[in-house]
Amino acid sequence: MDLQTHIRPELWAAIASTYRSGNYSHAIVTAMHHLSGTLRERAGVDGDGSSLAGQALGGQSPRLRINKLQTRTERDIQTGVESIVRGLFQAIRNPRSHEITEDS
Numbered sequence: 001m002d003l004q005t006h007i008r009p010e011l012w013a014a015i016a017s018t019y020r021s022g023n024y025s026h027a028i029v030t031a032m033h034h035l036s037g038t039l040r041e042r043a044g045v046d047g048d049g050s051s052l053a054g055q056a057l058g059g060q061s062p063r064l065r066i067n068k069l070q071t072r073t074e075r076d077i078q079t080g081v082e083s084i085v086r087g088l089f090q091a092i093r094n095p096r097s098h099e100i101t102e103d104s
Contacts, residue, residue, distance in 0.1 A: 010034075024103035025096050032093035035085075039064070049094070050086040057082035 003019065004012050014034045019027040036052060039045070043056035043063035056064045057078065066081050067074045095101055 025101045028103060029093060029096050032088065032096075035088070039085075049089040053082055053085040053089060057085060 004016070011031060011034055015027040015030045018024075018030060036048060039052055039056040040047070045052065045055040045063060047055045056062070057066075062069075062078060062082070066078050069075055069078055096103075
């Protein structure tokens with residue numbers, strides 16, 4: 001699979017060298033740092049990890065909206081995306097930041 005064709009160019013620029021060298025764990029952590037920076041920049045907040053996801057995507061009036069939040073389904077989607085992003089920090093980034101991990 002050619003990963004480069006499936007992700008945004010700015011993300012590829014952030015991870016290309018570590019990914020190409022086979023250092024996948026570092027590429028994953030770098031991608032998560034990229035996500036953090038994007039959330040901070042677009043939402044205008046300063047935080048990290050799952051609390052950053054909550055600040056940017058959560059609450060009654062999220063700073064970053066996935067949709068118009070007009071229907072129950074749209075609100076559920078917003079909450080679901082917030083949960084997914086929180087999960088990325090908790091299940092993907094944190095283990096690689098706190099323990100030696102080798103991804104293949």
